[in-house]
Amino acid sequence: MPLHLSFRKLRAVGQITIGTGLERGGHMTYIAACGAHNCGWSSDYTTYAAAEIAARGHRCPVR
Numbered sequence: 001m002p003l004h005l006s007f008r009k010l011r012a013v014g015q016i017t018i019g020t021g022l023e024r025g026g027h028m029t030y031i032a033a034c035g036a037h038n039c040g041w042s043s044d045y046t047t048y049a050a051a052e053i054a055a056r057g058h059r060c061p062v063r
């Protein structure tokens, strides 16, 4: 998971948490991260919509 200076949780979609973070350059980014044990999937996006779509489309390899 990338290093962010701050993370604020916005909402959860299934096991995915969507939140906002601040990149090193000071830009706001939207992060979608899977909370499933042993999955560790996370990615960041420039828009909330993109993060939510990614969260809904995530197919967790951990069952």
Ligand SMILES: [Zn+2]
Binding pocket: 034, 035, 036, 039, 040, 041, 058, 059, 060, 061, 062
């Ligand atoms: Zn997952």
